[in-house]
Amino acid sequence: MVDVFIDFLGSTGFMNLTIQHVIMLVIACFLLFLAIGKGFEPLLLVPIAFGMLLTNLPLSGVMQPMTVMFEILTPGGGAEGVIETGMEIERVVQNPGGLLRHFYTGNQLGIFPPLIFLGVGAMTDFGPLIANPKSVFLGAAAQFGIFFTFIGAILMGFTPQAAGSIGIIGGADGPTAILVASQLAPHLLGPIAVAAYSYMALVPIIQPPIMMALTNSEERKIKMEQLRPVSKKEKIIFPILVAIIVSLLLPPATPLIGLLMFGNLLKECTVTDRLSQTAQNELINIVTILLGISVGASANAEQFLEFETIQIIVLGVVAFGVGTASGVIIAKLMNKISKKAINPLIGAAGVSAVPMAARVVQTVGQKENPSNFLLMHAMGPNVSGVIGSAVAAGVMLSLFGG
Amino acid sequence: MVDVFIDFLGSTGFMNLTIQHVIMLVIACFLLFLAIGKGFEPLLLVPIAFGMLLTNLPLSGVMQPMTVMFEILTPGGGAEGVIETGMEIERVVQNPGGLLRHFYTGNQLGIFPPLIFLGVGAMTDFGPLIANPKSVFLGAAAQFGIFFTFIGAILMGFTPQAAGSIGIIGGADGPTAILVASQLAPHLLGPIAVAAYSYMALVPIIQPPIMMALTNSEERKIKMEQLRPVSKKEKIIFPILVAIIVSLLLPPATPLIGLLMFGNLLKECTVTDRLSQTAQNELINIVTILLGISVGASANAEQFLEFETIQIIVLGVVAFGVGTASGVIIAKLMNKISKKAINPLIGAAGVSAVPMAARVVQTVGQKENPSNFLLMHAMGPNVSGVIGSAVAAGVMLSLFGG
Amino acid sequence: MVDVFIDFLGSTGFMNLTIQHVIMLVIACFLLFLAIGKGFEPLLLVPIAFGMLLTNLPLSGVMQPMTVMFEILTPGGGAEGVIETGMEIERVVQNPGGLLRHFYTGNQLGIFPPLIFLGVGAMTDFGPLIANPKSVFLGAAAQFGIFFTFIGAILMGFTPQAAGSIGIIGGADGPTAILVASQLAPHLLGPIAVAAYSYMALVPIIQPPIMMALTNSEERKIKMEQLRPVSKKEKIIFPILVAIIVSLLLPPATPLIGLLMFGNLLKECTVTDRLSQTAQNELINIVTILLGISVGASANAEQFLEFETIQIIVLGVVAFGVGTASGVIIAKLMNKISKKAINPLIGAAGVSAVPMAARVVQTVGQKENPSNFLLMHAMGPNVSGVIGSAVAAGVMLSLFGG
Amino acid sequence: MDINKALLTGESLLDRLRDPSVDMSFGDKLAASLQVTVLGVFIVLIALVLLYFAINLMEKLLREPKKSATNIAEDKAAKAAATEPQEEEENLQGADEQNQQELIAVITAAIAASMETSTHNIIVRNIVRNTDTTPAWGKAGRVEQINQMHRM
Amino acid sequence: MDINKALLTGESLLDRLRDPSVDMSFGDKLAASLQVTVLGVFIVLIALVLLYFAINLMEKLLREPKKSATNIAEDKAAKAAATEPQEEEENLQGADEQNQQELIAVITAAIAASMETSTHNIIVRNIVRNTDTTPAWGKAGRVEQINQMHRM
Amino acid sequence: MDINKALLTGESLLDRLRDPSVDMSFGDKLAASLQVTVLGVFIVLIALVLLYFAINLMEKLLREPKKSATNIAEDKAAKAAATEPQEEEENLQGADEQNQQELIAVITAAIAASMETSTHNIIVRNIVRNTDTTPAWGKAGRVEQINQMHRM
Ligand code: NA
Numbered sequence A, B, C: 001m002v003d004v005f006i007d008f009l010g011s012t013g014f015m016n017l018t019i020q021h022v023i024m025l026v027i028a029c030f031l032l033f034l035a036i037g038k039g040f041e042p043l044l045l046v047p048i049a050f051g052m053l054l055t056n057l058p059l060s061g062v063m064q065p066m067t068v069m070f071e072i073l074t075p076g077g078g079a080e081g082v083i084e085t086g087m088e089i090e091r092v093v094q095n096p097g098g099l100l101r102h103f104y105t106g107n108q109l110g111i112f113p114p115l116i117f118l119g120v121g122a123m124t125d126f127g128p129l130i131a132n133p134k135s136v137f138l139g140a141a142a143q144f145g146i147f148f149t150f151i152g153a154i155l156m157g158f159t160p161q162a163a164g165s166i167g168i169i170g171g172a173d174g175p176t177a178i179l180v181a182s183q184l185a186p187h188l189l190g191p192i193a194v195a196a197y198s199y200m201a202l203v204p205i206i207q208p209p210i211m212m213a214l215t216n217s218e219e220r221k222i223k224m225e226q227l228r229p230v231s232k233k234e235k236i237i238f239p240i241l242v243a244i245i246v247s248l249l250l251p252p253a254t255p256l257i258g259l260l261m262f263g264n265l266l267k268e269c270t271v272t273d274r275l276s277q278t279a280q281n282e283l284i285n286i287v288t289i290l291l292g293i294s295v296g297a298s299a300n301a302e303q304f305l306e307f308e309t310i311q312i313i314v315l316g317v318v319a320f321g322v323g324t325a326s327g328v329i330i331a332k333l334m335n336k337i338s339k340k341a342i343n344p345l346i347g348a349a350g351v352s353a354v355p356m357a358a359r360v361v362q363t364v365g366q367k368e369n370p371s372n373f374l375l376m377h378a379m380g381p382n383v384s385g386v387i388g389s390a391v392a393a394g395v396m397l398s399l400f401g402g
Numbered sequence D, E, F: 001m002d003i004n005k006a007l008l009t010g011e012s013l014l015d016r017l018r019d020p021s022v023d024m025s026f027g028d029k030l031a032a033s034l035q036v037t038v039l040g041v042f043i044v045l046i047a048l049v050l051l052y053f054a055i056n057l058m059e060k061l062l063r064e065p066k067k068s069a070t071n072i073a074e075d076k077a078a079k080a081a082a083t084e085p086q087e088e089e090e091n092l093q094g095a096d097e098q099n100q101q102e103l104i105a106v107i108t109a110a111i112a113a114s115m116e117t118s119t120h121n122i123i124v125r126n127i128v129r130n131t132d133t134t135p136a137w138g139k140a141g142r143v144e145q146i147n148q149m150h151r152m
């Protein structure tokens, strides 16, 4: 009887708890605090942090892969015979696998991030971009951070697959970062996802100093011309056009861009409201729960508590900063070249992080000139930043994938 | 460096675009125009057309199958030994597979169409059929188009599997057509799905001339007796009864009829409103998105741009027309035999296409006699047509499946 | 031609119907009557009964497993060569498998029950338990029924795996019973699920006599002190704490407790309302439909119509009764020891069956003393009973699983 | 039609149609597919005839003696008044039944007025039954339903 | 109970119960299953005792000095008045806090009246807290919740 | 940068970066990753330049002659009045168009007042267009949308 109790004690998580596990649990709780107490991207940080918590409870087995054995049923006729005639194999499940591992399959197969994009597309209004197509250049400029960070990561000794995935953090787009990391560097998915979402939440803290440093008061006061109205027809044709052009140029970006634009088409065509509503509500919520908790669960102590994680955190903020800066700088240039005045602040919105980056632009601009409304002007670069980082993701997948 | 750019150019879709791809893209855009601009069944044509668009962007890989390699881990002991003791095999994913291919699995395994039927069942009121059980004969008659077209397709040289799938287009029931085609003739799924949904949308154009040609003004003016009220008890027992009878008679129809009736029971029993609401809203919407885009994605240039597709389009409209005609003719016969007057127009509603076919009957009838309300009378043949085509689908699966 | 009709007749379910099938269909219809006519747990009994109906329609094949053949593509080089170099294997689907079998996979892999718990967590208020932590002892006491029944089942000749699964019926928690049975004794899943949900529905009939027999009128009249208010902070920290403690003590309980507490955190933190709403509405509804109909479908005639089923039905009610009794007895003891008065009736709520058991306590208490409001006091043991039976499930999985 | 061959081989036309390796003449194909058609139409008909009888049987078993709408309304009002209080507590709906009887009168009158027919041709029992067991959002759903359906 | 055999083989009763190839006597089975029961009840108890202490610890760590309902209401009103404007902008809820204090008084009075108890026995702080962070549809959901739960 | 070696082997820097078995010097790594950067930025730019031209092209093809807001409002009111009755039946929205024209005037005035600008600087055509094709719950969704988006 005593043996039985000792056996039991040995099978508890308490007896198998290491200091690494404890550190991870503390990190998970800290992320929960940031998400709930400070309101940092709670819709994704809460699931991610909770997944991180569950996976670091020793022996919980929530991320254990399914193990299957194949048994040969008809060995008659000897080796040669079997190979000639084929053999009947029985699939025996030895271990059904952990719950969060099953959810994680949706990331591994690249299913969840495009479904998130479907919902994002159904929520996004590309009107400001259509009204001011020059915004695309700002959306392109801000992706420079991605490639700058790629260089840094390579020089720090990361593999090009890892470096590409880390760079995408600078795209300020959670689902894109998760898609690329899960395809190119699955062992770094945990830190990359955490970094990506943390920095998206920190946009209002990271961006303003960079924006202030690179612009002078006169520039920040620039008022921009009212955007032209965009017709329903244009809004319907736009997603079809973008899906075709971007996918033709960069085939690996098709799942992301294709579903983003599909969601947008469902929204804009107005005759499929049922589907658009489901895509932007229940479907995205279900996928967010499953994606979030399983992405968090990929951050186990063995892989997370590495020097690499700190490097990723540092590289991520660099990527983000460089992206912001290059957006602002290009906007300044365009302001000098263009006939119509362009407020350089809107370049900062090119990093994606829709619609927070655009809001930051509005806030910073209004501080300088309270009658200045930059929100809609910043939405153009902002949504084109989403397209831009999907393209950058396609580049990385194309160069270093499969 | 120049090499790298040339390599990149070669990997774009632009350089791999063929004339076939372009034709498919034009067809996809035309279907989008029909769906959005003309309002033809947009809830399914928009996803189908967008899937068709994505799959025909060269190198997008959205329909690429997953490739897996099995590696033998423990070869020790020689061939004979391995075969006797079994071997440990590792499953290595070489290519995670395309996004729409993953969605498509839901069609291949026959999961999505029954889930659509679950939602349809939860939306359908079988009251008019229960109140006037003679409607079932009209629902049966209209299925004649299915078998007539089967003959035509066989004589045109199609395999019986393909011919059966093509015939089901005449059943005017999208999910049924998709289920049968995905089981019996997956290579024709694209054209069959497109034809089925197009003709469902064209009901108001295809049916009226046939209805006018086969009836005289007197017949079209016939007013029918008010339907008796149907008790809640009858509405609850009905789906259970239908599921049992039809599944016993034709086991392969069980998934379709079973889930149609399950959905209806969830609705009628009133104590499972939560589930009924989800079945007829979020669940059917999610499945519609996934089914639609992946069905469209099965229409790749190689398989779609064949003479067979034109044959299918022609056979489909024949099936539809013959179904309408035979429904009207049998209704005329029944009107002569029956004590109670039957307006022959309601026979046209037997083709399914709920509730559009019933609406067409209402419109045509009212044109002749503005005080005539045939809608509820036409709903009886209309919903029995749904059961009828599921039965016909069962016949095809039973004769030519597995 | 006559042959063809005879062939067809032979392929109908009518000709393959056995008396066992008929009995099962009658049982299914009786369960539908209980669920719809009597209102017994309709949200789960309707799907379970309908699944039972479909699976017992002969030849319907809805629970047929998918059969796959592996074909060796590259046999060149002889047996030894193949084993050394590996071989290319093609996976050929011979039979796509039945619809409900595909749904059933969600039970087999242990995915559906935790998702139900996610939704339950998002609906549950643990406030009464936090306000009165002594409730946990009542939630623990009521689990005694589980282990008492385990002894009985072992002595009746059940395997320990089966006995453990049967015992869990006494935990009065459907999803937990389904999870344990699907892992430990899948061949008994049908009767166990039916018994578990039937007894949950019968709480108002089973419990009161036991409660009356074990308490005197004075005890039933005891009024309890008003519960202290619980702060939002406590409610947020509680689910995190429980997930950590229980999972550390009993790792196999992690999926159930983890997702229960994750759902609760989504609810309590208020910043993830979108996710909480989806978890407690659409997601739980979808999973309930799929889980219910496939659990029912596991009750085929061959396995259900056994003497074991009757044993399970009997053991289940014993488990339930002993659980209720031990809850009440421990509550009586606590009332004697504790400074604050405890109404022994609330011990009965420890069996879970949230919130019906608590309502029964309220009703029985108020009959004795109309001014007595025990509902909130009974919710403490009630919700701690849910945790208690998840722990007991963990014990069974830990001792007799994998 | 090569019936002899079919007789000799014991293979039916249908078997030969199914077998992709068999080449069939146009006549054989026509005969085989006509066979499929006869069989198929026959099965569809059987299925729906069975349904026809099942529905009729169900109606007979569940039928109550017919009454005019006014009588039913009165009966139900009487029944509602006589219902024991316990039952009311149980389903929480009994209590409203009285009010619904009044509603029936109003609705009947309104429909009748708008359709210019006399009151006793319309039986509203069923309509009312439905409304009282469905929550408000269910009702809204019901109304939109017929519009949604054609789109699936 | 064949303890000797168990000792000799080194196999515990539990191991033998788990092993499907071992035939056990009725007594052995009883002993083994009693062992499972003791272990199981013990583990469930440990788990819930740990929870008990954890909840108590949590309460102690988070506890604020107790006040009567009226004091709390006043305090909060004061606090709300003193809140910096910046904070109000942040969560958009601070602005309503003043109104909610008034609501507290009304609700407290109403509940007290209906329950015929004196005002200071009821602490409504918590009730109000919940309502102000939940949107309208959330509230509706909360109300229906207890009815929904038993059905899962 | 060991260009000679690259030339000799025919392997590009990029190929060597991709190959995990090749050890590269710091300089080579820098060169290779600069190459990736140039390529990447170039592709992103091409993609977005293509978009730029596509949007401009689309606008030109779809452009209507520009009008001031008031004119548009008047035009539309006139159009709505002239719409054939058949069209109204078809989409069920035409009937409301007249009312919406009045709404435009009100909204324009309201926005103008709150922003202290003159009426004709604001083009409300688009705003109105959106609202009339979206059901009420859709509108609510639209309003919450910008708040929801940042959370995904
Ligand atoms: Na970006």
Ligand code: NA
Pocket (backbone or CB within 6 Å): B170, B171, B172, B173, B350, B351, B352, B353, B385, B386, B388, B389, B390
């Ligand atoms: Na049909």
Ligand code: NA
Pocket (backbone or CB within 6 Å): C170, C171, C172, C173, C350, C351, C352, C353, C385, C386, C388, C389, C390
């Ligand atoms: Na329990």
